[in-house]
Amino acid sequence: MALKTKYQQKTDEEIVLLILNSGNQELFEMLYSRYFNKVKDKCFSFLKDTKQAEEFANDILTKAYEKISGFKGRSSFSSWLYSITYNHCIDYLRVKKKLHYPNWNDSNEIPEIIDESETDFEEANYENLLTILELIHPEEKVLLLMKYQDNVPIIQIAKTLRISEDAVKMRLKRARTRVIYMYQQKFNQNN
Numbered sequence: 001m002a003l004k005t006k007y008q009q010k011t012d013e014e015i016v017l018l019i020l021n022s023g024n025q026e027l028f029e030m031l032y033s034r035y036f037n038k039v040k041d042k043c044f045s046f047l048k049d050t051k052q053a054e055e056f057a058n059d060i061l062t063k064a065y066e067k068i069s070g071f072k073g074r075s076s077f078s079s080w081l082y083s084i085t086y087n088h089c090i091d092y093l094r095v096k097k098k099l100h101y102p103n104w105n106d107s108n109e110i111p112e113i114i115d116e117s118e119t120d121f122e123e124a125n126y127e128n129l130l131t132i133l134e135l136i137h138p139e140e141k142v143l144l145l146m147k148y149q150d151n152v153p154i155i156q157i158a159k160t161l162r163i164s165e166d167a168v169k170m171r172l173k174r175a176r177t178r179v180i181y182m183y184q185q186k187f188n189q190n191n
Contacts, residue, residue, distance in 0.1 A: 012077035019068055028065045031077070036061060038078075039085050045145075046089040046138060056092075060085050076157055083148050083160040086142045090161070093138045125187070132182050140175035145174055 007015060009029060019027045039060050044053035064081055071080050133141050139161065146152040146160070158165045 087160045
């Protein structure tokens with residue numbers, strides 16, 4: 001308990017540095033407690049199963065501890081951890097649902113040109129938007145959440161999904177277009 005009090009005000013990155021320098025496993029418990037619920041919630045958004053989301057969160061945080069020496073500080077600890085989280089979930093969904101993105105994309109075509117400037121998602125119904133996110137491919141959902149919810153840089157998204165930065169940009173555009181198209185189709189939001 002004294003350890004937690006002593007380091008409570010430290011940033012995540014400072015704690016990681018202390019872990020790397022001292023090898024003190026107890027320090028990771030602070031990061032574990034800071035992030036368990038956040039990681040669990042991200043897992044739940046993909047898995048829709050509370051128990052499985054908790055198991056995944058524990059596995060992901062264990063994996064993060066094992067890979068802590070791979071954290072180079074080029075992004076925040078939270079971005080690094082969320083990349084591991086997204087990667088773990090998307091890998092699971094690829095295997096479980098046998099979803100190969102290029103094949104899925106070919107069979108779920110959308111119109112080539114949609115003027116994104118005509119769609120104002122600030123006025124979109126949040127619940128309706130969540131409904132649409134559940135209908136798109138998990139990789140597209142991951143891309144959108146990483147970019148717009150967690151502000152993960154393109155280069156980090158590329159590393160997480162093991163694709164090029166150009167592929168990330170192309171898939172982000174396609175994912176936005178698909179969300180706009182599906183939102184307009186489902187909720188008649190033609191401006």
